Amino acid sequence: MKRLSIGLAGLLLMVLLAACNQEEDKKQGEERVTPVETEEATEGDIVIDKTVYGRTQPLTSTPIMVQNPGEVDTLEVENGDQVNEGDLIATIKTPAGKQNIRASRDGEIAQLSLGKGEIVSTENPLALIVDLEKIKLQFTVTNDIRSLLDKEDKLTTIINDKEYKAKVTSIGTIPDDTGLYPIEATIENKDNDLLPGMTGKLHIPEKRIDSAVIVPTEAIAEENDESFVYVIRDNKAVRTIVSIKESQSNQTAIEGDVKAGDQIVVNGQLTLTDGSKVNVVKGE
Known part of the structure; x- marks a missing residue:
């Protein structure tokens, strides 16, 4: 009886091992599918x-000058005010009497730093009229x-x-x-x-660069002094050699067996080889 039990156990073990080997052979026989993200190659111009x-x-800056030095009697404007040519800006008390200061052009008042009662000279402008x-x-x-x-x-x-x-x-x-x-x-x-x-x-x-095929810069890989991209054809990644015409941070103009509309792998290409079967998924 003891020998019979041992024999049955051995037979069961052999069956299990055979089943495991068959499952492993089945897995090895299946082709690996790699998930990748792609973007479409386009045709257009690229500018460096x-x-x-x-x-x-x-654009213009016109100083508001006084003819005679004197004391600011009234101020009719503040910095930031819009004025038209001829508008009254201020009146100045001078030894010769009051002087009216008017805008010489349209614009905005800027750099007005004096107040009523302060002295204005003929050397420095009372303010500026600027065109903004x-x-x-x-x-x-x-x-x-x-x-x-x-x-x-x-x-x-x-x-x-x-x-x-x-x-x-x-x-x-x-x-x-x-x-x-x-x-x-x-x-x-x-x-x-x-x-x-x-x-x-x-x-x-x-x-x-005019009328070039443009791909995302992140799609380009390099190996052994060659630049290449993976183009999706019939659910497989085809390693395609390209030459770089001009490159920017996000886009690169290329020459090679790539045309506008081709789906180019931009994420997942590091695990690919020529002819790898792929599943195209969307990025985040």
């Missing part, structure tokens, strides 16, 4: 920019960047995280003390969001 920084100034409907952006560039600019060019400009278009109005031909060339551009300030003294970040197009 140079970035420079400038500072905003009033348009803002002037001043910046300096090297000669190489200067050669990229033409009058009337409209440059993308970021000020306080908001995008504007700055039109180039002046390109200096003589460098300043730092060896850089002064450039001026104007920005429409219809909403009065811009004030003098703000910093603007300008993007100056340096190089343009």
Whole structure:
């Protein structure tokens, strides 16, 4: 009886081992499927920019001067007030009598620092009348960047995280003390969001690639001095060699056996080999 029990146990063990081996063989026979995320290759233009920084100034700034020194008798305006040409700004008591000071042009009052009873001289302006409907952006560039600019060019400009278009109005031909060339551009300030003294970040197009196949930069991998992407064809990842024409942080223009509309792997490619079966899933 004891021998019979041992024999049955051995037979059961052999059956279990055979079943496990069959299951393992089945798993090995199944092709692994890798989940990946993809994005579509596109066709378009890619522009490489140079970035420079400038500072905003009033488009025009007209000083309000007095003819004779004297004491401020009345003030009709404050900083920030809008005035029209001919509006009364202040009256000044002088030895020759009272003098009316009027606006010489339309604009906004700025840098008014005197009050009633204070003395104003003929050497310093009582205030400024500035034009803020348009803002002037001043910046300096090297000669190489200067050669990229033409009058009337409209440059993308970021000020306080908001995008504007700055039109180039002046390109200096003589460098300043730092060896850089002064450039001026104007920005429409219809909403009065811009004030003098703000910093603007300008993007100056340096190089343009027309009608290129563009893929996400993160899709490109490198190995053995070769650049490649994985293109999804028939639910398989096809390793495709490409050459890079120009690259930006997010987009890269390429040449190779890739066309607009192809699905390119952007996440999961590190575990792929040529011909790997894939399951395309959406990212977060």
